[in-house]
Amino acid sequence: MRKLLLSCLMTWMCIGGIRAQINESFDDGDFTNNPQWIGNTSDWVILNNELRSNNTTANAVFYLSTANALATQTEWTFLIKLNFATSGTNYADVYLTSANSNLTATGNTGYFVRIGNTDDEVSLYRQDAAGTVKIIDGVNGTVASSSNNTLRIRVVRTVSNTWMLYRDMTGTGNSYIAEATVTDATYSTSAFFGILVRQSTSSFFQKHFLDEIVVKPYIPDVTPPAVQSLNAISNTQVEVLFNEPVNTTSAQNTANYTANNGLGNPVTAVQNASNKALVTLSFAQPFANGTEYSLQVKNIDDLFGNLMGTEEKKFSFYKAQMYDIVITELMADQTPVVGLPEVEWLEITNRSKFPIDITGYRLGKGNTQSGGLTAALLQPNEAMIVCGTSAVAAMSSFGKTQGVTSFPSLGNEGDLIILYAADGSVMHAVNYNITWYGNEQKANGGWTLEMKDYDSPCIGEGNWTASTDARGGTPAAKNSVAANIGEKQPPLLVKAIAVSANEIEAYFNETIKSTVAYTAANFSIDNNVIINAVGAFEAPLYRKIKLTTQTAIQEGKIYTMTVNGIADCNGNMNAGGASVKFGLASVVLQNDVIVNELLFNPVPFSYDYLELYNRSSKIIDLSKLYIANRSSSTNAISSIRQITSEGQLLFPNDFIVITENPEDIKQRFHVKSPEKLLQLSSMPSYPDDKGNVILLDNAGVIIDSLSYDQKWHFSLLSNREGVSLERIDYDKPTNNAINWTSAAQSSGFGTPTYENSQRKQITTTSGQITISPKVFSPDNDGYDDFMLMNIQTTEPGFVANISIYDAAGRLVKVLEKNVSLAQNANFRWDGLDDKLRKVPAGNYIVKTELFNLSGKTERYKNLVTVALRVN
Structure with missing residues (x-):
């Protein structure tokens, strides 16, 4: 009995030695020992702890092999890299079993995995003495990459001679996909494991790598499959991923799957052809977006007959919504x-x-x-x-x-x-x-x-x-200014414009909830205008919407639009009947719109602004207008800027202010109508000393132009920074120095968006001299800061001399000398003498002499009073 036991022990040790495992990672930098590889050894090298081909001969076949007796109930895994697209003459065969150390020997038998061929696939072959037989046909195109085919292969042979071939294209060993299974018991012994390479041209030299080879006994699977994950891939389909390949019959039985919330059994259950662990379920009823469901899975068996019980997992389908x-x-x-x-x-x-x-x-x-x-x-x-x-x-x-x-x-x-x-x-x-x-x-x-x-x-x-972060920002981290601002303000209708007689565009101050279909009931227009249809808010900002009307909008007529029930993207709803006026714009002609005020020398770190005024009875579309300047070297019009790319109306007798920074203007000046501030990303340059402002239409026709000079400012100003130039009279020529002066100090040295502080207009009578006001106080307080003088002559060709004397008859100012007159001429006295000193308060005589070449002479005396401001 003792001898028999010893004999069995020796037999087991002998068998164990024959069935010794292979665990080769080439980390020792050597393939001649532990284990020893034989064959075409000069065609291989160890590089970065990987076995790499080193053959540089065209149309070559070369191999390496090492002892291996494991052939049945065995598991093989290895990492292989082919840095080229495979073909019928460029591939690698990894021999799992081989009767001969020479893998190219005539009459050799065994099994091998071929990585590549004309179909660029991973397949399992049987090597017979008479030739090769493909017993598992892999998925075509698997190794078609032209530069990097890195994959881990796993092959299992069970005790019942069932072969299973897996591939992991990530190379990690964590994402195996089953190619297929087959039963084959032709050869049950082995002597060697090895790799054989076939290459054609130099494009394939030294591009074959093998590593992390493990050959070991296969431990049979006695564990039933389990659901690894659920993934809703659409609003009717769920992918069920098991932790191993499962039996096709049970996997595709729809009765084995049941979902709650009224979904029931799927209509179909389809096992993935290339990954037997993956089953796609299709349901008749769509999933509600963001709703969690439970799926019950039962009676699924694996390839070895292990049957699972009942398992339940949750899933939800979510399609990302706008602003997620x-x-x-x-x-x-x-x-x-x-x-x-x-x-x-x-x-x-x-x-x-x-x-x-x-x-x-x-x-x-x-x-x-x-x-x-x-x-x-x-x-x-x-x-x-x-x-x-x-x-x-x-x-x-x-x-x-x-x-x-x-x-x-x-x-x-x-x-x-x-x-x-x-x-x-x-x-x-x-x-x-x-x-x-x-x-x-x-x-x-x-x-x-x-x-x-x-x-x-x-x-x-x-x-x-x-950002308030000391680095200047918070990339990929919580924002430094994060706060709950609790935005509860409803959207505001800020403007509307009739782009044609039957089409209107309405603009809001923030993004509107675009998933809502708005109707004519949300909009109303006075003057019995009937709205036919309402479009959708336009991407990407969803702040503009188009309306079509049955009633024609009349050119030049002003209408009012009112909105109700419009919600912003946060759900805040407009319910107060916000209104704006609008109309159909007319063609703009010369001097319809004029330059009315200009801040060209702002205080440091501040911004210019330009104010325009509509002196016509027309409705003007500002998108048809451009502002510019003139080149200092050529005097050509340059730096042309479109005032706005979207429709914006300028109504009769109204103002618009253009600037790069409306917030800055609001902080530095009293702005009565902030909605009339229009931001331009880049203004034309308006120098601090003198320059040109050009207003053009979309055909390049000059509508108005101003050649300004800092000397036009009030002479006694000690500092002109931050002081705007204001137009005095809308109806007087733009390029006339006496029609411009500094904005009043009492108005903050600027009046953006409303009437100028120095606005004046003289009512003239033909054939005489008119002075207004009779009493003025030259202190730049915005109230009667200068005297305006208008001369109307009955015929052309007159020349004028205008002088100002004090009450004692002393000459204090020569206002004009030998100046030729238009039949309607204007002059201004700012209360300064010839030495630019402010004259004392009192009465002054304005003497005017008019004459022409025919010898006709007229003389006039007008009394004017210079007053002092009383604090």
Whole structure:
């Protein structure tokens, strides 16, 4: 009995030695020992702890093999890389079993995995003495990459001679996909394991790699399958992923799956042809967006007959909605550097409660879009940096980062940047400008713009400001200015314009809830105008909507539009009947619109402004007008700027003020009508000493022009910075120095959006001299600061001399000398003498002498009083 036991023990040890495992990673840098590889050894090298081909001969076949006796109830795994697209003459065969160490020997038998061939597949072959037989045909195109086919192969042979072939294209061993199964018991022994390479030209030399080879006994699977995950891929389909391949019959039995909330059994259950662990269920009833469901799975068996019981897992389908992923930070002007890399970037954040796949999302600017984001899942409240591909290295240390091709250039002064979902729909848009920083120094560069409240993504300027982080921004992290601003304001109708007799555009101050279909009931127009149809709010900002009318809008007539029941994207609803006036614009002609006020020398760190006035009875569309200046070298019109790209009406006797920074103007001046401030991203240059203001129509015709000079200011002003020049009379020539003067001190040295502080108009009578006012106080307080004189002659050709004397008869001012007159001429006295000193209070005589070449002479004396202001 003792001898028998010893004999069995020796037999077991012998068998165990024969069935010794292979565990080869080439980490020792040697393939001649532990284990020993034989064959074409000069055609192989160890490089970076990997076995690499080293043969540089065209049309070569070469191999390596090592001892291996494991053939049945065995598991083989290995990592292989082929850095080329395979073909019928370029592939690799990994022999799992081989009767001969020489893998090319005539009459050799065994089994091998071929990686590549004309179908670029991973397949299992049997090697017979007479040739090869494909017993598992893999999926075509698996190894078609032209530069990097990296995959891990797993092969199992059970005790019942069932072969199973798996591949993992990630190379990690965590994502195996089953190619197929087959039963084959032709050969049950082995002597060697090895690799054989066939290559044709130099394009394939030294591009074959083998590593992490494990050959070991296979431990049979006695564990039933389990559901690894559920994934709703559409609003009617769920993918069920098991932890192993499952039996096709049970996997495709719809009775084995039941979902709650009225879904019931699926209509179909389809097992994936290439991954037997994956089953797609299709239901008749669509899933509600964002609703959680439970799926019960039962009676599914694996390939070895192990039957699962009942298992229940949850799933939900969620299709990302507008504003789920939003732009939350912008580095538009990266110079000068404060603390972050000197590159442009922006940050997007998932503000929803669900993970969202952002694969294929793009950034847009104008008519161009960036390249799409690559596969990425953004978790709830997770942020990601998006930048150009060249900026990824600089930004990736701050958090999740992706580079896209054609990253849009972010304008320093402002831009409209759009985030598109993969299907091309607008996810979010930000129309930022430099005033959003709220800080002059930070607006100069190096600081980001940050969103304050992620739950108010579409209100614009009020929800953005400059970062307060010492680095200049918070890429991929919570914004430094994060706050709950609790936006509850309803949207406001800010303007409307009739673009034709039967079409009207209405504009709102913030983004409107675009999922609502608005109707004519939400809009009303006076004068019995009937609305036929209401369109949808226009992407990407969803602030403009078009209406068509049955009633024709009459040119020049002013109408009123009222809106009710319009909600912004946060759900705040307009219910108060907000109204605006509108009309159909007329063609603008010369002097219909005039230059009325100009701030060309603002205080330091402030901005110019230009005020226009509609002196006509027409409704004018400002989108048809342009402002410009003249080149200092050629005097040609230059720096032409369209006043606005979208329709905006200027009504009769109304004002509009154009500036780069409306907020700055509101802070420095009393602005009676803020809605009449219009922002232009870049104004033409208006120098501090003198320059030109040109107003053009869309055909380039000059509507009005002003050649101003700082000398036109009130002479006694000690500092002209921050003081605007005001037009005195709308009906007098623009380029007449006496028709301009400084804005009154009492009006804050500027009157943007309302009537000028120095506005005057003389009522003239033909054939005489008119002076107004008779009493004036030259103190720039905006009240009778100068005397205006109008001379009307009965015939042309007169010349005038105008002098001013004090009550004692002393000459104090020669106002004009030998000046030729128009039949209607205007002059101004600002209360200064010939030495530019303010004259004392008192009575003064204005002597006027008129004469012509025919010898006709007329003389006039007019009394005027200079008064002092009483405090």
